[in-house]
Amino acid sequence: MKRINFLIAFILLSNLAFSQSQTTTKSGKTSIPTHKGWRNLSWDSTETDVKQKYGNELTILQTVGKYGANGEWYCPFQIDNYELGYVNFTVSFLFDEKTKKLAQINVTKEDPIDMMGTIQELEVSLTEKYGKPSIKLETPKYIAKWSFPELDIKLSYLDIKSLEKQLYKSIVLTYQKPRKSNLDKF
Secondary structure (H helix, E strand, O other), X not given: OHHHHHHHHHHHHHHHHHHOOOOXXXXXXXXXXXXXXXXXXXOOOOHHXXXXXXXXXXXXXEEEEEEOOOOOEEEEEEEEEEEEOOEEEEEEEEEEOOOOOEEEXXXXXXXXXXXXXXXXXXXXXXXXXXXXXXXXXXXXXXXXEEEEOOEEEEEEEEEEEEOOEEEEEEEEEXXXXXXXXXXXXX
């Protein structure tokens, strides 16, 4: 039964990856993605644009979250329970404080039941869609990153323990407009 559930989840995740836009050349090889963000959102999208596209799916946050080293991004709303394969994630839309344009999208799952299994399924799906990651680190923490001229994707997880007690664990899939330097810190 577990194998059947795993197979169904893998098929759903694969179909999701292929349902998003993917371009191929005549030779059948995947080329650089033509979209500029998550689910074809443009990095020029404003709050209004995102509300128009995902209106009834959005949860307006009571307190606007601040992100980035200096709080340069804010998150006014998110999609709760976004189904990705067989796991529900939270999708957070981060906007640049200065330009008010979409800067990053975080797709997160806090306290996943099968963290490594979910990470592996996501990596397989992303690799099928975008090719092998340009950077992959597995120890001491896991990070896989795909970089394109108009899109950076990073898959990572946090697993914080203290004396064998689980304090916090989460999976984070980040879609981001590339910064001026591709030598970003992880």
